[in-house]
Amino acid sequence: MRPPVARRLLKPVTGLAWILVVVWSAVSVTFLLSRIVPADPARLAAGLDAGPEQVAQVRxxxxxxxxxIVQYGRYLGDLLTGDLGRSVQTRQPVLDDLLSALPASLELILVSSLIYAVLGVLAGIAWAYWPRGPHTLLLRLGAVVGVAVPVFWVGLLLQIVFAGRLRWFPVAGNFDFEGTGVPRVTGMGLVDTALTGDLTLVGEALRTLALPVTTLVVTHFAVAMTLMRSSLEEQLRRPYVRTARARGVKERRIVFADALRNALNPVVTMLGLQLGWSLGGVVIIEVIFSWPGLGLYAYHAFSAFDYNAIMAVTLLSTVAFVLINALVGAIYPLLDPRLKEAR
Structure with missing residues (x-):
């Protein structure tokens, strides 16, 4: 039975209200923490050689x-107008810094997420569909390596072997827009080189992405694969699968038309959570590979206690995480029609 019309109309409003509450809570907690830490932002902004009068003026x-309470009210007011303050490090508006760093992080996150999601789901399906065979040994090894090996170790190892020894890829840095003369349209090397139609430049952009993307894929692939396998195996033990087999339905149709669709729900949840955390979790990757994105920007902000930048990165990460989770919730009914009926 479908819920009343009023209830269905209130759901988007309620969801938006919860998003605003979560974002406001994150901003408030971060603001409070930035004010109670022992470091003095005014001293850092004025410089270590500044005298008391200069520090007081900067303060x-x-x-x-x-x-x-006045500082808090002013910050919320500026936030509503899009003013995130100025960075102590760059002396530029924080919003400009974020817009400059965001494309590099988005490129890294989106490319790696697409690769490990596809590979993880396919490997998990293969493991559940063919549970015995020589391939399972490789999949088990990949699962153990992906879970047990630290991300920084993987990144450093790839740099040593493929950049230092073999010299196949650059050791660090993003695509060189200035040196190659590629117009910076989106700020994403792969997209902007593709817009030029020059395959050589596209290949160069892929070379710069190869090591950081591989590091992220190796450390995230195992979770997607293991969850996909366990979820699909659980569905294959359900009564509806046994009934379909008793009716003579082909095994391939049971797996890929029925069980797989139901098994994807927890996997989509996990992939959404990983994608949401990635915007704030690529700090180590970007520091290791000197990737000029939000992670590296956040690292320098925390090192210098640039609290305007810290709060802006926190706000952006929170908003991204909440919106991605809302998107995942919207995808659920497409995978499970029963949820659509319940809405």
């Missing part, structure tokens, strides 16, 4: 001499 300019 007044930054509004840090005001009561905490």
């Amino acid at each position: 007044a300019e930054m509004g840090l001499d005001q009561p905490l």
Whole structure:
């Protein structure tokens, strides 16, 4: 039975309200933490050689001499107008810094997420569909390596072998827009080189992506594969599968038309969570490979206690995580019609 019309109409409003509450909570907690840590943002902004009068002047300019509630209200007001403050490191508006760093992180995250999602799902299906054979040994080994090996170790090993010894790929850095003369349209090397139609430049962009993307794929692939395998195996033990087999339905149709669709729900949830965490979790990868994205920007912000930049990165990561989870919730009914009916 379908829920009342009023209830269906209220669901989007309720969902938006929860998103705003989560974002406001994250902003409030981060603001409070940035004010109670022992470091002095005004001292850092003025410079270690600045005198007391200069520090006091900078503190007044930054509004840090005001009561905490006034600072909080001013920050929320600026936030509503898109003003995220100025960075202590770059002396530029934080919003400009984020817009400059975001494309590199998005390129790294989207390419690696697509690869490990496809490979993980396919490997998990193969493991569940053919549970015995020589391929299972390789899959088990991949699962153990992906879970047990630290991400920084994988990155450093790839740099040593494929960049240092073999010299197949650059050891660090993003695609060189200035050196190659490629117009910076989106800020993503792979997309902008593809727009030029020059396959040589596309290959160069792929070379710069290869090592950081491989590092992310190796460390995330195992989770997707293992979850896909266990979820599909659980579905294959369900009564509806036994009934379909008793009716003579072909095994391939049972697996790929019925069981797989139901098994994808927890996998989609996990992939959504990983994608949501990736925006704030690529710090190690970007530091290792000197990738000029949000992760490297956040690392330098925390090192210099650039609290405007720290709060902006926190806000962006929170919004991305919440929106991705909302998108995952919207995808559920497409995979399971029963959920669509319940809505």
